[in-house]
Amino acid sequence: MAARWRAVTRPIYLYFRLLGQQMKAIMAYEADFVIYAGSAVLVQLVGFIFIWTIFQRIPTINGWTMWEVVMMYALIFLTEGVGSLFFEGTWGLARLVYTGKFDSFLLRPVSPILQVVTADVGLNGLGNIVTGFILIGLSVTHVSLEWTPGRIAMLAIAIVSASAIRVAINLGTAATVFWTRSPWSSVPMFVHQLGDFAKYPLTIYSLGVQVIIVIAIPFAFVSFFPTAVVFGESPWSLPGLLTPLVAIYTVVLAVVIFRVGLRRYEGAGN
């Protein structure tokens, strides 16, 4: 029993130790931290100005109010922040493999995934997380909702699930480097950009785009569906209840892709 418990706690402990070391290294450059966090805040502010300006002209977009769209927007940036602050290392995987540094990860008795995600820290993430939470806070207080414990739990689950999906997409696409051997994160970046679609309500798109961001790369479950659930916008809130399941599915899929890729990488004689 104790051994099994250790199998769970050990990676978590290691994760925070490894990430802590990166934090220390980066915090040495205090000015950089201010610049990165500040620029993230600026980007979100700009996004908010854009949405606000549009809604000065029209009351709703396809029936979605300004604060609902703000919520979708905020979820995209908040989850991006979680990815940057806690799992930035996925963006460096291509470089690690290209330079051969990844091989040293394989020699250590620690999960390679754990080492990859903790290989870097994106301090801009902090700016995104804080501003994301502020925008979500503004959003939910501007819409008259009854704050039952159930709804609060739904909001919390939505944020956690959305973050998990986002990180899983980053990890799964980063692992394509085991096949492409590209020194850049072109594939992850490409897929990452698809997230632009999820900043606005799913209903504005034609079927093709909807299929891509609901089924192929489930960005709609990062922003649109969680928003629909929290605000109780039927009929979209019903599939929105699947969000935690989609999160589990994408995380498992990402880990599987990583493991298959890793086996291929090792098999190639490295």
Place this chain on the structure above:
Amino acid sequence: MVVAGSHKYVSLARASLEVILTYRLSFLMNVIGTVFYVIAMFYLWRTIFGGNSAALGGFTWLEMKGYLLVAFLMNSLLTWYDEFMIGRGIREGEVASDLVRPLDFQTSRFAQAVGPVPTELATALLVAMAVAFAFGGVALPPDPVYAAVFVVSAALATLIKFGLIFCVAMGAFWTTGLYGLTTGRIAVQGVFSGALIPLAFFPDWLRAISAVLPFQGTVSTPALIYLGKVDGTAMLAMVAVQAAWAVGLIVLGRLIFRRAVRAVTIHGG
């Protein structure tokens, strides 16, 4: 003399273009990535216009599509990558050997930045045409005069953008957080250039701020000229303002560079 000296910069530009062509897959992925943003914008504005032909903020849907594509085109020329490259040269000390060469530092960086512009332009035009086709056509300049002035204005817009990029890249002399500065530049430029939304949609106070900043010259001015929204002396005045900002920013960049080099020389002996 000018012609005799310029071939050095032309070869710098060509070398920089070749680098892009060597890694064309990566370049293509980057371009296609930005397309998603444009497509999302088209869907969003199509929904906002709601299929009716009434103008919003002085734009019809047909004009709005033209505006969005000109904005996309202008945003495709010179990117964060140029700041990154100038910054890397400074951070990794390449700047020391640049100072020894009989070349002007800013002109060299300009040559390297504009080298890939033909590829950026060609890809962006291809994408713009595909998007225009998919969304049922866009407004074209109402007469050839606007088209001609638009080309001049777009060239000046690129000069202004280079001026901005160069000034921001000088930040690499003082901080290692250049990418953060670049992100900030892109965000601020997005709002005040009219790239996100035509400035006409803004409330008066926001429009007043945009008017005194250089950013509107990078997107709004060429886009409005393209659509024939301004004419006569007003149009020429706008182009003159662009030219003034281009010169001003390039001179500012030179001043910052000179100051930075002095600091570096003192520190480095």
